[in-house]
Every structure is written in structure tokens, then in C-alpha cells.
Amino acid sequence: MLRLRDTGFGPNRAPRAPLPAWMRALRRRLPASAMRLTLLLLLAVALVAVLIPACAATAAEALRITWDRALYNPKPLKDDVFVPLPCGGAMVFRWVAADGTVPPGASAATRALYGLRGPFAYRAPGGGTGQPALLVGKYEVSALQHATLQAAAGGACPAVASSGRQVQGRVAWQDAVQAAAGWSVWLEERAAGVSDCASALVLCVPRVADGDRVVARLPTEAEWEYAARGGRAVTQEQFAAPVYPMPEGLRGHAYYADNADGRVRPIGYRAANPLGLHDVYGNVEELQLGLNRDRRYPGQVGAAVIRGGSVHTKAEDLSARRRSEVPLYGPGGVIRAPDNGYRLALDRAPRAVGPIALASALAAPGAARSLAGHLQVNVDVASEVRLDGRAVGRAVPGAPLALRGLAPGVYALEMAAQGYGQVRESYTVEPARWTQVAVALPAARGPWGWWADLSLAFERAGRPSWVPLGVVLLVLTGVTLLWRRVVARVGAGGVEGTAAPPESKPTKTTALKPRQLKKPMLIPLTHAFEPEMIALPGGRFWMGSPEDEPGRDNDEGPRHRVRIEPFAIGKTAVTFGQYDAFCEATRRDKPSDAGWGRGERPVINVSWDDAVAYAEWLSKETGLSYRLPTEAEWEYAARAGTQTPFWTGRCIHTDQANYGGNHDYANCGAKTGVYRERTVPVASLPANPWGLHEVLGNVWEWTCSEYENRYAGAEQRCAERPSRAARAVRGGSWSLEPGFLRAAGRVGVQPGYRSRSGGFRLARTLHP
Structure with a gap:
């Protein structure tokens, strides 16, 4: 290798080493400038010779699997297909033969599934002619793989740990589509340096002709069901059955309600189906590529379809035919239900289009x-x-x-x-x-309403609205100043002039002026043991249900207009943690939690008397006016400005409320979700438009009103404490059908009754 020596200039030059004979000869034949140029070219060639292998080694290192096999393929089979992921990872796929041939005697229900034709050519081990086949993910996408797919779009590599084997839940349809699209681009950039999957047993990418390329995507419903039934690996009779043959029994093949304890589990712990696919049933509901356009979700493109059941699904509901839906958006934005995950498939796509186009400009991370x-x-x-x-x-x-x-x-x-x-x-x-x-x-608006009408007319005519309103504002300012002076002399009073309770000790952070409320507002807490409260502005609403509402009972009428004064209501139901503090302070027996846990779960097994006693204790401790809401206040808050059966619209799903989702309501779907069979911690599910969590479902909620078969005024006031008449409870519970969750639904219960389905949510009277 050539070494560049010191030029010899300067007082401290080193002695020159003799040049080789070939170089001395070359020097005699070439001028000095040409000699230097020659040496530089030789040096450049040497550097390139060193750097090219180093770059190749770096590229090869990037596509080498460095993860422990248990993280991506804990149950290896001889014809598994390993496709590279960023960060030294891999995802395993299975060949699923699909040549489009419909066998004689196939039923109408299975004929379309048999008609599927795979985009790739599969050659069985040992040779043979390539047969059309699908490439379907062997496992549901794990937490580590999901995090790694984010790195395909330029993110940082995740930490590789054994916990990454857990199946990834809480995935929105948009998340899965974007993850697959990013990986598709990453694969295309590296496909040339990887073997063809038709012949390789190591890292590979399937080859396609005609200028097409390989992309990753969610499976279609037909592809998923074909693979879930067992494809060509089972007989026609077995293919038509609700589930594929399971020699180890359902418990050996699936995580579901009977054996999962409500927790999503790692990949590869249950037996595979005849095609080598794991967790086809249970663990997480698997998102499908196509959206179901459904009028039940107003304003949305449609609903994401989920298949296969989850850890909360009952055994009888695990079926290849089972399909559910989840709306793409809720009040809190994109819906990421805990039980929703995904499995990927590979496909071929024309090179002229992007990897996967997002439907109707739906949300995608990073975009x-x-x-x-x-x-x-x-x-x-x-x-x-x-x-x-x-x-x-x-x-x-x-x-x-x-x-x-x-x-x-x-x-x-x-x-x-x-x-x-x-x-x-x-x-x-x-x-x-x-x-x-x-x-x-x-x-x-009363006698001054004509001013507002005049202002609106000015605006619609394109004229400034401040002309008539300016006069009104001047008059109102004078009246307000005069009124404040009168109030300052008389003293601060309660709502509409009612004096504050003798024990009331409002502070600057908790004192509210109800008539200044324009929209729901979260009230700052002053004590750690207080429940979070949302102050609601007053207004008028239609209480009760229209006569044509499905599931309506006679006690939901007559439908009538009710005016509600501003008040506050709990953001969530009262929790065990909050109620236990009351029990410890007053030396009361703590209610049973039915073995489900305490802390942030809603308190259960409490009577109306217990709830009132808690409100009275909390009022005394804080100096504020806590109580149960009236029945009218409860419905006003639960509706949050809507007039449909649920605040979610004409239908509801167990991703929005906790109830017995194995029942239908008004043809919303054969099933409307899962059946959790117990309460969930408060604030686990989306809030209604006014910020109230689980106001429908989870637990029945006591109101302070006496129950009457027909509305006659009791719904707008609290019952007297000595009265033992039935009290109105609202909202339905975890154990009931969705029809009981309707905002107008009501039941009368004796005030001393306790159950695993009953809890309460507090209200608070506001003071100026």
C-alpha cells in the first residue's frame, strides 16, 4: 500500500526513504505533475476497493436477523417465509395456496372464498410447479414488530426485550394502514439485495414480474376468512364449519374469555391452525383492509371491520363468520380500542402507484x-x-x-x-x-329578543352587527354596574339569590359564577379525595324518548321540555378509592368489589342511602354542596346536546361503553361488541361531548329523584331523605343489553338496594 511521505520542505524534514525501482523508472518517464496525479489515482482506486466491500457489509448487516427467535417465530415450520424488518428484525409469513378453483359441491357461502387466487407463485419444498398462493402473517403483529414498523418511516429502533413478544393492541385502522405503507417503501428500497421467497429459506422478499412490486397491507375479509377456515389444508366439510379442526380443543388454540383473564397475550403460545397460522381466533380482534360504509356513524367514511374475536370474546362467539365493527373516530379523536390489533398480508401492486393509498384522506401518523x-x-x-x-x-x-x-x-x-x-x-x-x-x-330571549333578531338580520344583509348591538351593550353595561353595586351591599348569595349554606366555604379556585358559564368546564380540585367535576351551563332540552324510539318503555314519557340551571356533575362515577376514603374517615364497612379490584374501578354494592351519606360527608369536608343529580340533570348531562338514543348516535359499540355486547339493538348489528362481564376502571372509554366518561353503561347510577311511572315533576327535584319510595337509576350497566343504556332509559329501585351493577356519580350545586 502506498504511503505519502513528508515533502522534505522545512527545517525539520525527515530523511527520505528510497523509492522502489518501478517508481524511479516511472518518475524518469513522467513529469512531476503527472507523477503526482498518477499517485493520487492509485490512492483513490485503493480507497474505493476498501470502501465498497465495507458498504456491502453494512447493507448486509442491516438485513440480518439479530432478534432472538422467540420474538418473531417461536413455533418454526420448514416452509416459513422470513421477510426483513428494520432494526434487525423479521416478520414471518405462511404460504396459503389459493388457485381460484371452486371444488364441486361447494356451498354458496364458501364458493366466493374458494375463488380467491393468490398473487404469488409457491413452490413446495422439493421442487414442483409454482402454484398461486397468498402470503399471510403467521402471527398477529407483536408490540416489538409494531414499534419497529414505525422505524421504517425514519423513527428510532425500539429496545429489544422479551416483553416485545406481546401482541400489539390499541391499534387504530389508520395506524395499521400507515405502518404497512411505510414498511412497503422500506422493503422496495432493499428488495434487490434479498433473495426470492420462492426458493429461499432465509430472509427474502417475493418476486413479481411485469414491473410490479411487493407491498404489505391488511388482509381483505375474504382472505382472512379463507385462511381462518383452513383453506385447502382442510376438507370441504371442515372448511364450512364455524372453526377449523382443533385436536387440542379451543383452549389450546385461542386466548378468549375463559382462559385469558382479559389480558392480551404473547405470540406463539397457542397451537396453529392447519395452515400454520396462530391466534386466528381470540387474543386481539384483527383489523381488515376494507371499510364498512355504515349510516350508524354519521359524518364518517364508515367503520373498521374486525374479525376473529379477542380475549373478552365468549367461546360460542369465536367463529370464522363472526365480524364486528368499530367506528374510526370518537369524541376523543381516532379510536384505538384495547382489543384491536392486526395481522399483515403481502401483495403485488403496480409500480406506478403508492404502496397503499389512505382511504378518503383518513388520519395517518406523521401526515x-x-x-x-x-x-x-x-x-x-x-x-x-x-x-x-x-x-x-x-x-x-x-x-x-x-x-x-x-x-x-x-x-x-x-x-x-x-x-x-x-x-x-x-x-x-x-x-x-x-x-x-x-x-x-x-x-x-324575552323582551330584548328583537334586538338579537335585528342583529342577525344586519349580519345576513352584510352590514355590521355592532350597530344595533352597541346600543344594547351600553344599556346592559349601565344596568350591570348598578346591579353589582346593589349585590355588593346586600352580600354574595347563591344561585338566583339563594344564600349559600351556612357551612359553605367557597374559595377563589372553586367558586364559580353559573351565569357566566358558556360551555362545559373542568373544575380545579382543592382536595385530593374529591372527584373531578365538570361545570355545565344551563339550558333547555327534551327529556324522555319519542314514541318511535326502539326499546322505549312507557315510563319514558310524556316527552317534555325541561329547563336546567347550571350545575356540576362528576367527570366519572365515584371510584372505590374515593369511597374507601369516606369509609375510613367514618369507620364504615367498605363495600365488596366482587373480586374485580378497587382503586379506579367504580364503586359498586352501594345503596342510595350510602351515596347520599357520602355526598353529605364530602360536602362537610370541603365546604361545597355535593349531592346526587336529579333525574332531569342526569339525562341532560348524558345527552350532551343530542336527542338520539345514545350520545354516540342511533347505535353504540362496546368500544364506547361497557355493556353486554353480545346482544343487538335495533338492527345495529348481529353483535355490537364484546361482553366483559365486569366493570372497567373509570375513564377507560371515550367521554361524551361534554366530557363525561362511562355515563352510559359500566354501572347503574343513582339519582336523587323519586321514581314515577309517568313524568309529573319529581324528575326535577330531589326526594326527601325519610321517604322510602323507589329512586330513579339511570345509564344501564356492564351486564345489560345495549337498549338499557339509552339516555331516556330509567328504572325504579328501592333506596336500600345494593348490587354489583350499581354505583353513582355526584352532582354539585354551583355558587357565584
């Missing part, structure tokens, strides 16, 4: 900032809606107005209805999300 947002307006009376001063449509109870494709930002929203006060509020529309707006328009 949300460039996507439009959406706004859904729910009202309690038919209203004209204006956005930034522009008329955009009409919203009516039960049929909200959906405004799609809005640029992210803040919008001024106005709602107006004849005989009601106009509402003007600002809302922020976030990228690729639905912003839910629920508005209760104030009642008739």
Missing part, C-alpha cells in the same frame, strides 16, 4: 398536519348554522350537520333558531379529526 379536519354540529332544536359568518346548512335533533374537509384552525360557529337565543362559539378543528360540537340553545 396529520397536511390533512383536512371535520366538524359535526349536534343541536337540541332545529337550527341554522353559520361558519365564519357563512351559512353552511341546517342541523336538527338526531341529524347533526357534518362539515367535512375543513382546513385546520379556529372557526367561529353560530347557531340560531326561531324563538331561541343565538349561540356564537369558537372551535378548533384539528387535522384529520372529527370535532364534535353539542349545543343547547337558550330559551326564548
Whole structure:
């Protein structure tokens, strides 16, 4: 190897070493400049010769599996297909023969499944002609693999640990589609340096002709069901059965309600189906590629379809035919249900298109900032809606107005209805999300209403609205100043002039002015043992159910208008942790938790008397006015401005509430979710538009009102403590069918009754 010596210039030059004979000869024939150029070229060639193998070694190292086999293929088979992942990982796929041939005598239900034709050519070990086949993930995607797929888009490599073998839950359809798309791009960039899966038993990428390329994606429903039934590896009779043959029994093949204890488990611990696929049934519900366009989810493209059941599914519900749906968005944004995961398939796609196109510009991680947002307006009376001063449509109870494709930002929203006060509020529309707006328009405006009408007329005519309103504001300012002076002399009072209770000790952080409330507001806590409360503005709403509502009982009428004064209500039901503090302070016996756990789970086995005693103790400890809500207040808060059976719309799903999801409601679906058979911790499920969690389902909630068969006024006041008449309970519970969760549903229960299904949520009277 050539070494560049010191040039010899300078006082401290080193002695020159003699040049080799070939170099001296070359030097005699070439001028000095040419000699230097020659030496530099030789050096460059040497460097390239060293760097090229080093780069090749680096590329090979990137596509070498460094994970422990238990993390990606704990149950190896001889014809497994290993496809590389970033960060030294791999995902294993299985060949699923599918040549499109429909066997004689196939039923109408299975004919379309047999007609599938795979995009790849599979050669069985030992040679033979390539047969069309699908490539389907051998396992559900694990937590480590899911995190690694994020690295395909440029993220950091996750820590490799044994816990990464756990199957990944809490995945939205958008997450799975984007993860597959990012991996597809990563694979395409590295495919040339990897073997063809048709002949390799190590890391490979399937080869396709005609300029196509390989992409990863979610399976279609037909592909999933074909593989779940066992494909060509089972007989026609076995293929038509609800589940594939299981010599080890269902418990040996699936994690479900009887053996999973409600927890998602690692890959490869249960036996495979005849095709070598694990956890086809149970563990997590597997998301499918196609969306189901369903009117039950207003304003959305549709629902994500999930197949296979989960750790909460009963044995009789594990079936190849079973399918459920989950909405893409809820009040809190993208829905990531705990039981939802995914399994990937490989496919071929034309080189001219992207790996996987996101349907209808749905949200995708890392791309949300460039996507439009959406706004859904729910009202309690038919209203004209204006956005930034522009008329955009009409919203009516039960049929909200959906405004799609809005640029992210803040919008001024106005709602107006004849005989009601106009509402003007600002809302922020976030990228690729639905912003839910629920508005209760104030009642008739009285003698000054004509000023608001005049202002609205000015706006619609394109004239400044401040002309008539300015006069009103001047008058109101003078009246307000005079009124404040009178109040300052008389002293602060309660709502509508009612004096505060003698023991009340309001502080600056907890004292609220009810009439200044414009929208629901979370009240800051002053004591660690207090429940979180949301202050609600007053308003009018329709209480009860219309006569044509499915599941309606006679005690839900007559439907009538009720005016509610501002009040506060618990963000969640009272928890065991909060109630246990009361028991310890008062030396009461703690209620049983039925073996489900305490802490953040809602308290159960409490009577109406217990709930009232807790509210009285909390009021004394804090100096605030805690109580149970009236029946009217409860329904007002549960509806959150909607007039549909549930705050979620005309249907509900167990991703939105905890109830017996193995029952249907009004043809919402053969099943509407899972049956958890117990309570879930509070705030586990999405809140309604006013921020209340589990207001429907989980536990029945006591109200302070006496129960009457027909509404006659008792629903708007609290019962006297000595009265032993039945009390109204609301909201349904974890053990009941979805029809019991309707906002108008009600039951009368004796005040001393306790059960595993009964809890309560507190209310609080607000003071100025």
C-alpha cells in the first residue's frame, strides 16, 4: 500500500526513504505533475476497493436477523417465509395456496372464498410447479414488530426485550394502514439485495414480474376468512364449519374469555391452525383492509371491520363468520380500542402507484398536519348554522350537520333558531379529526329578543352587527354596574339569590359564577379525595324518548321540555378509592368489589342511602354542596346536546361503553361488541361531548329523584331523605343489553338496594 511521505520542505524534514525501482523508472518517464496525479489515482482506486466491500457489509448487516427467535417465530415450520424488518428484525409469513378453483359441491357461502387466487407463485419444498398462493402473517403483529414498523418511516429502533413478544393492541385502522405503507417503501428500497421467497429459506422478499412490486397491507375479509377456515389444508366439510379442526380443543388454540383473564397475550403460545397460522381466533380482534360504509356513524367514511374475536370474546362467539365493527373516530379523536390489533398480508401492486393509498384522506401518523379536519354540529332544536359568518346548512335533533374537509384552525360557529337565543362559539378543528360540537340553545330571549333578531338580520344583509348591538351593550353595561353595586351591599348569595349554606366555604379556585358559564368546564380540585367535576351551563332540552324510539318503555314519557340551571356533575362515577376514603374517615364497612379490584374501578354494592351519606360527608369536608343529580340533570348531562338514543348516535359499540355486547339493538348489528362481564376502571372509554366518561353503561347510577311511572315533576327535584319510595337509576350497566343504556332509559329501585351493577356519580350545586 502506498504511503505519502513528508515533502522534505522545512527545517525539520525527515530523511527520505528510497523509492522502489518501478517508481524511479516511472518518475524518469513522467513529469512531476503527472507523477503526482498518477499517485493520487492509485490512492483513490485503493480507497474505493476498501470502501465498497465495507458498504456491502453494512447493507448486509442491516438485513440480518439479530432478534432472538422467540420474538418473531417461536413455533418454526420448514416452509416459513422470513421477510426483513428494520432494526434487525423479521416478520414471518405462511404460504396459503389459493388457485381460484371452486371444488364441486361447494356451498354458496364458501364458493366466493374458494375463488380467491393468490398473487404469488409457491413452490413446495422439493421442487414442483409454482402454484398461486397468498402470503399471510403467521402471527398477529407483536408490540416489538409494531414499534419497529414505525422505524421504517425514519423513527428510532425500539429496545429489544422479551416483553416485545406481546401482541400489539390499541391499534387504530389508520395506524395499521400507515405502518404497512411505510414498511412497503422500506422493503422496495432493499428488495434487490434479498433473495426470492420462492426458493429461499432465509430472509427474502417475493418476486413479481411485469414491473410490479411487493407491498404489505391488511388482509381483505375474504382472505382472512379463507385462511381462518383452513383453506385447502382442510376438507370441504371442515372448511364450512364455524372453526377449523382443533385436536387440542379451543383452549389450546385461542386466548378468549375463559382462559385469558382479559389480558392480551404473547405470540406463539397457542397451537396453529392447519395452515400454520396462530391466534386466528381470540387474543386481539384483527383489523381488515376494507371499510364498512355504515349510516350508524354519521359524518364518517364508515367503520373498521374486525374479525376473529379477542380475549373478552365468549367461546360460542369465536367463529370464522363472526365480524364486528368499530367506528374510526370518537369524541376523543381516532379510536384505538384495547382489543384491536392486526395481522399483515403481502401483495403485488403496480409500480406506478403508492404502496397503499389512505382511504378518503383518513388520519395517518406523521401526515396529520397536511390533512383536512371535520366538524359535526349536534343541536337540541332545529337550527341554522353559520361558519365564519357563512351559512353552511341546517342541523336538527338526531341529524347533526357534518362539515367535512375543513382546513385546520379556529372557526367561529353560530347557531340560531326561531324563538331561541343565538349561540356564537369558537372551535378548533384539528387535522384529520372529527370535532364534535353539542349545543343547547337558550330559551326564548324575552323582551330584548328583537334586538338579537335585528342583529342577525344586519349580519345576513352584510352590514355590521355592532350597530344595533352597541346600543344594547351600553344599556346592559349601565344596568350591570348598578346591579353589582346593589349585590355588593346586600352580600354574595347563591344561585338566583339563594344564600349559600351556612357551612359553605367557597374559595377563589372553586367558586364559580353559573351565569357566566358558556360551555362545559373542568373544575380545579382543592382536595385530593374529591372527584373531578365538570361545570355545565344551563339550558333547555327534551327529556324522555319519542314514541318511535326502539326499546322505549312507557315510563319514558310524556316527552317534555325541561329547563336546567347550571350545575356540576362528576367527570366519572365515584371510584372505590374515593369511597374507601369516606369509609375510613367514618369507620364504615367498605363495600365488596366482587373480586374485580378497587382503586379506579367504580364503586359498586352501594345503596342510595350510602351515596347520599357520602355526598353529605364530602360536602362537610370541603365546604361545597355535593349531592346526587336529579333525574332531569342526569339525562341532560348524558345527552350532551343530542336527542338520539345514545350520545354516540342511533347505535353504540362496546368500544364506547361497557355493556353486554353480545346482544343487538335495533338492527345495529348481529353483535355490537364484546361482553366483559365486569366493570372497567373509570375513564377507560371515550367521554361524551361534554366530557363525561362511562355515563352510559359500566354501572347503574343513582339519582336523587323519586321514581314515577309517568313524568309529573319529581324528575326535577330531589326526594326527601325519610321517604322510602323507589329512586330513579339511570345509564344501564356492564351486564345489560345495549337498549338499557339509552339516555331516556330509567328504572325504579328501592333506596336500600345494593348490587354489583350499581354505583353513582355526584352532582354539585354551583355558587357565584
